[in-house]
Amino acid sequence: GAVVSQHPSRVICKSGTSVKIECRSLDFQATTMFWYRQFPKKSLMLMATSNEGSKATYEQGVEKDKFLINHASLTLSTLTVTSAHPEDSSFYICSARDFGGGYTFGSGTRLTVV
Amino acid sequence: SQQGEEDPQALSIQEGENATMNCSYKTSINNLQWYRQNSGRGLVHLILIRSNEREKHSGRLRVTLDTSKKSSSLLITASRAADTASYFCATVVRGSARQLTFGSGTQLTVLP
Numbered sequence: 001g002a003v004v005s006q007h008p009s010r011v012i013c014k015s016g017t018s019v020k021i022e023c024r025s026l027d028f029q030a031t032t033m034f035w036y037r038q039f040p041k042k043s044l045m046l047m048a049t050s051n052e053g054s055k056a057t058y059e060q061g062v063e064k065d066k067f068l069i070n071h072a073s074l075t076l077s078t079l080t081v082t083s084a085h086p087e088d089s090s091f092y093i094c095s096a097r098d099f100g101g102g103y104t105f106g107s108g109t110r111l112t113v114v
Numbered sequence: 115s116q117q118g119e120e121d122p123q124a125l126s127i128q129e130g131e132n133a134t135m136n137c138s139y140k141t142s143i144n145n146l147q148w149y150r151q152n153s154g155r156g157l158v159h160l161i162l163i164r165s166n167e168r169e170k171h172s173g174r175l176r177v178t179l180d181t182s183k184k185s186s187s188l189l190i191t192a193s194r195a196a197d198t199a200s201y202f203c204a205t206v207v208r209g210s211a212r213q214l215t216f217g218s219g220t221q222l223t224v225l226p
Contacts, residue, residue, distance in 0.1 A: 006156070034213050043202060044157075044216045093156055095214065103147075103214055107156040 002098035006106025021079045021109045023094030029074035030096035038091040050077040084113040120217040133190040135220040137203030144206045151200045195226045
């Protein structure tokens with residue numbers, strides 16, 4: 001079946017630094033990937049839709065300069081949290097539409113900003 | 115934004131019992147999907163029901179969809195301790211860019 005690999009699974013960074021999260025489709029090409037954020041015991045909130053070869057579409061209230069998304073190839077999308085602050089600490093999950101039209105999720109990244 | 119609400123928010127049952135979770139949504143949909151998430155992990159797709167379907171089964175799972183009430187239910191029969199997880203419904207909104215929009219989730223605990 002379709003597999004989406006997300007790295008890193010956990011990252012701790014200092015305030016003010018930037019963190020890059022990778023989401024890679026391993027056995028299929030994903031023209032569209034989605035990035036979600038999840039707070040503890042809460043649901044997934046869509047942050048942005050990443051489109052290969054074009055600019056990402058951000059949801060209302062999501063700062064595009066804060067959360068940089070790059071989808072430079074059909075198998076890789078990256079989310080960079082720039083100038084991270086403690087309030088950016090969260091669980092970030094990517095998802096891609098697979099060859100069957102379904103949605104495959106990465107395993108998530110736990111970001112802690114100290 | 116969140117599409118809808120799920121209830122209950124939390125459910126605790128004994129192994130062997132059935133678990134029923136409900137989901138309501140707000141807009142017209144192409145399909146509704148149910149996902150499972152173990153704590154701190156990614157999501158696993160469980161089942162998809164299309165807007166023109168009313169009921170679907172997969173193993174111990176049974177999903178219903180009532181588009182007139184904009185609601186769905188997930189029934190897990192003969193629950194096991196390994197079913198302990200969070201369960202989310204998600205919809206693909208008609209006319210959207212096909213992104214999934216999630217409900218608020220139900221935390222299911224199955225006690226051995």
